[in-house]
Amino acid sequence: MKLLQIIDSLEAGGAERMAVNIANVLTQEGHDSHLCVTRKEGLLQKAIAPEVAYLFLNKKGKIGWRAVFKLRTYIQQHQIEVVHAHSTSAYIAVLALVFLKNPPKLIWHDHYGKADQLDQRPDKIWKLISVFFDQIISVNKRLKTWAEKELKCKKVLYLENFAVKVPTVPLLSPLGGTEGKRIVCLANLREQKDHLHLLQAFERLASEYHEWTLHLCGQDFQDAYSNELKRHIQKPALASRVFLLGSRPDVTAVLNACDIGVLSSKSEGLPVALLEYGLCSLPVVVTDVGACKEVVADCGLVVPPENPELLASALEELMSNRELRDRYALQFHEHVLQHYGSDRYVERLLEVYDS
Numbered sequence: 001m002k003l004l005q006i007i008d009s010l011e012a013g014g015a016e017r018m019a020v021n022i023a024n025v026l027t028q029e030g031h032d033s034h035l036c037v038t039r040k041e042g043l044l045q046k047a048i049a050p051e052v053a054y055l056f057l058n059k060k061g062k063i064g065w066r067a068v069f070k071l072r073t074y075i076q077q078h079q080i081e082v083v084h085a086h087s088t089s090a091y092i093a094v095l096a097l098v099f100l101k102n103p104p105k106l107i108w109h110d111h112y113g114k115a116d117q118l119d120q121r122p123d124k125i126w127k128l129i130s131v132f133f134d135q136i137i138s139v140n141k142r143l144k145t146w147a148e149k150e151l152k153c154k155k156v157l158y159l160e161n162f163a164v165k166v167p168t169v170p171l172l173s174p175l176g177g178t179e180g181k182r183i184v185c186l187a188n189l190r191e192q193k194d195h196l197h198l199l200q201a202f203e204r205l206a207s208e209y210h211e212w213t214l215h216l217c218g219q220d221f222q223d224a225y226s227n228e229l230k231r232h233i234q235k236p237a238l239a240s241r242v243f244l245l246g247s248r249p250d251v252t253a254v255l256n257a258c259d260i261g262v263l264s265s266k267s268e269g270l271p272v273a274l275l276e277y278g279l280c281s282l283p284v285v286v287t288d289v290g291a292c293k294e295v296v297a298d299c300g301l302v303v304p305p306e307n308p309e310l311l312a313s314a315l316e317e318l319m320s321n322r323e324l325r326d327r328y329a330l331q332f333h334e335h336v337l338q339h340y341g342s343d344r345y346v347e348r349l350l351e352v353y354d355s
Contacts, residue, residue: 001353004034004080004104006071006089010042011219012247013188014161014272015111019086020044021164022349025342027051029350034078038067038089043249047166053078059092072096080104082353087111094129105134107352108153114192115142115290116267116305123150135352139270140291157352160291162345163275163336171253176243177213183315184258184282186251186273187265188218189226194287194306198264199232199242201312206237209319214238217254219247255280259325260318265289266305278336283328285314295340299332 003026007019019035026033027049034053037045041056048054055074059067071092075083085093086109097103108130112121130136130151137159138144144158175182183202187193195216202214220226233242248254255261261277261284268290275295277284284300286292293302301314318325 002032002034002079002081003353004036004075004078004083006036006038006083006085006093008038008087008089009040010037010044011040011188012043012251013219014113014269015087015109016042016044017047017163017272018109018111018161020047021162021342022084023052024049025164025346029346032078034074034080036071036074036089038064038071038092043247046249057092063095064092068092068095072100075104076100082107084109090129090133091125094132098132105353106132107135107137108133109137109139110143110147111139111269112143113190113269113290114267115140115146115269118142118146121146126151135355137352140268140294142290143269159345159348159352160295160340161270161272161275162340162342163272163279164342165276165279166252169250169253171257172248172250175213175215175245175254175257177215177241178211179257180259181209181212181319182215182258183212183260183262183319184215184217184255185262185264186217186255186276187263187271188247189216189220189229191225192265192267193218194264194266195229196232197306197308197311198262199229199238200308201264201315202242203235203237204308204312205316205319206241209316210241212241212319214242215245215254215258216243217245217248217251220244251276252280255282258282260285260315262311262315263287263292264305264311265292268292270295275336275340278332278340281329281333283318283325284332285311285318287311295336296332297335299335300328 023035036055057067133153261282270291287305
């Protein structure tokens, strides 16, 4: 089949990783796989398999008509059969397809990261364009329920994200702290990721676990939220123990050099970062948002969101017990391989494409 993934950027986010991963594994299944990036290239461009046909639209402005027509022409020339639009790239996909005589099927993949705050989600534009969707894929059950209730497309599928372990490259730069005593949080510096409560939790453990360090790996948008985090990190209990790594191309190497994975989000869809923790055999502490509890099952520690006291308690439980860390790490690794591997995912996705 001739299949096109569309995503707005190649910055290191969950939806972006999924678009690249899907495009890559489809080539392994023998399909003619294409990937279109609408607005911005980024670190994940290096992760695209050489067999994947690549298109960058360089879209400017709200609509970007030049990009719309370029995408439309590409779809016609390559005789694309299924367009798989991720997140907000659905806007340009609809504009490119709406006037085609025999348009390909259009799938919208909803990766919305604030699935716990759906009452605040603007839905007018989605209601309007959802009449053009042949299928909706939701990354967690709440998003599926929302789509079934609010949108016009009646074919809605809950399909869990998957992760693939990329070849490990050496660390580009050494991590601070002591080997065997590092905690990592793989999340871009956005308010919904709630690093602030994570810092408060880590600060509570400063005196007793002063050798442990916290490594925040994710894109820094240099905004008010980022500045607030940096001010908090300057506290004496944190200044020498918290490291901002930024967005890194050697993420797998960073995870392999750490000992506990944590996500302290206020809201989530189904974080790919959590699956990557599992692939790298990290024991995890996560907040009970989105599909996190479902993903972790009994293979890690889950705490309520926005509660630094309980978050600190869960982190301490792992930090103080090497045997527990090792057990959870092994269990979670096997759980992710069994339930969130690429083979199972591609099989179900191809059933959607075929239908």
